[in-house]
Amino acid sequence: MIGRILPPLFSGTLFGAGLALGGMTNPARVRGFLDLFGDWDPTLAFVMGGAVIVMAIAWRFVPRMAHPLFAEKFALPTRTDLTPKLIGGSALFGMGWGIAGLCPGPGIAALVIQPSSAAIFVISMLAGMGIIRLVEGNS
Amino acid sequence: MMLPGFPDAAPLEGLGGGILIGLAAALMLLGAGRIAGVSGITARAVGISDGGISRDGAWAFLIGLPLGALITAALSGGLEAQFASPPFLIIAGLIVGIGTRMGSxxxxxxxxCGVSRLSQRSLVATVTFMVTGIATVAIMNVLGLEVL
Known part of the structure; x- marks a missing residue:
C-alpha cells in the first residue's frame, strides 16, 4: 500500500514544484514560448531541456535494475507504430495548448494558484477525455 | 540571471524547474517502474482509462501536482499567473482532453519521458504538438485574438 502510494505522491509533488518553478503554471509564459514569431520567451526551452537531460540519464540506468523499488516489474510503453491517430491527436493537443497556454500537468497544478480558471480548464479537459472514451468504448 | 536579448526570460528558474520535473519522472520510473505522463494518469484516476498505474497511485500523483506548486509558491513568495478567459479555457480544455487521449x-x-527515451512515437508527437502550438499562437496573433 505505502509502496504503491508514496512513489507517485513524491513524484507528483516534485513534478508540481518543478512546473511552478519553471513558470509553466503561468499560461502567459507558456504562450510567450509558443509565440516564436512574435515576442518569444525562451524560458520553456530551459524547462524542457533540464527535464529531458535528467530523464535521459535515468533511462540509461534505471531499466537495468531487476525491478523497480516498489513494483514487481517495469510497465513501459512498447508501441513503435506511427499512426494518423497519434499525429492527429498530438496536432489537436498542440492547438489547445496554444489557445490557453495550458497542458494537463500545469492545469492541475494551477488549481491552487488560480483555482477558478484552472478548474474550468481541468473540467473541460476531463469532458474531452470522456468524449473520446464514449466514442471509442473501453481502452 | 538575464538572458541577453530576452529581458523577460527566466532561464535559471526554467532550468531548475526542468531538473525537478526530470527528477520527478525519474522517481516514477525508479519507484513504480512507470512513465510520469499526466494525461494518462489523469484518465486513469477518474476511470476514463482502465490500464496502467493503480487508481490510488494515480490519485496520489495528481494530488502531488498542486501540493508541489504550493510548496514552490510558499518558498518563492507567490507565483505570477495570467489566465485566459473562460470561453478560451473551455475550448482549450476540450481540445487538450480529446487530443491527449487520441495522441496517447x-x-x-x-x-x-518519451523524448528522453528517444521513442519514435514520442518524438513525432512532440514535434507535432510544438508545431501546432506555435502555429495556433501565430494565427491567433494575426487575427488579433487577445487571450490573456
Missing part, C-alpha cells in the same frame, strides 16, 4: 500523451509523457 502530452508534454510530460511524450515531451519529457
Amino acid at each position: 500523451g502530452c508534454t510530460s509523457g511524450h515531451g519529457v
Whole structure:
C-alpha cells in the first residue's frame, strides 16, 4: 500500500514544484514560448531541456535494475507504430495548448494558484477525455 | 540571471524547474517502474482509462501536482499567473482532453519521458504538438485574438 502510494505522491509533488518553478503554471509564459514569431520567451526551452537531460540519464540506468523499488516489474510503453491517430491527436493537443497556454500537468497544478480558471480548464479537459472514451468504448 | 536579448526570460528558474520535473519522472520510473505522463494518469484516476498505474497511485500523483506548486509558491513568495478567459479555457480544455487521449500523451509523457527515451512515437508527437502550438499562437496573433 505505502509502496504503491508514496512513489507517485513524491513524484507528483516534485513534478508540481518543478512546473511552478519553471513558470509553466503561468499560461502567459507558456504562450510567450509558443509565440516564436512574435515576442518569444525562451524560458520553456530551459524547462524542457533540464527535464529531458535528467530523464535521459535515468533511462540509461534505471531499466537495468531487476525491478523497480516498489513494483514487481517495469510497465513501459512498447508501441513503435506511427499512426494518423497519434499525429492527429498530438496536432489537436498542440492547438489547445496554444489557445490557453495550458497542458494537463500545469492545469492541475494551477488549481491552487488560480483555482477558478484552472478548474474550468481541468473540467473541460476531463469532458474531452470522456468524449473520446464514449466514442471509442473501453481502452 | 538575464538572458541577453530576452529581458523577460527566466532561464535559471526554467532550468531548475526542468531538473525537478526530470527528477520527478525519474522517481516514477525508479519507484513504480512507470512513465510520469499526466494525461494518462489523469484518465486513469477518474476511470476514463482502465490500464496502467493503480487508481490510488494515480490519485496520489495528481494530488502531488498542486501540493508541489504550493510548496514552490510558499518558498518563492507567490507565483505570477495570467489566465485566459473562460470561453478560451473551455475550448482549450476540450481540445487538450480529446487530443491527449487520441495522441496517447502530452508534454510530460511524450515531451519529457518519451523524448528522453528517444521513442519514435514520442518524438513525432512532440514535434507535432510544438508545431501546432506555435502555429495556433501565430494565427491567433494575426487575427488579433487577445487571450490573456
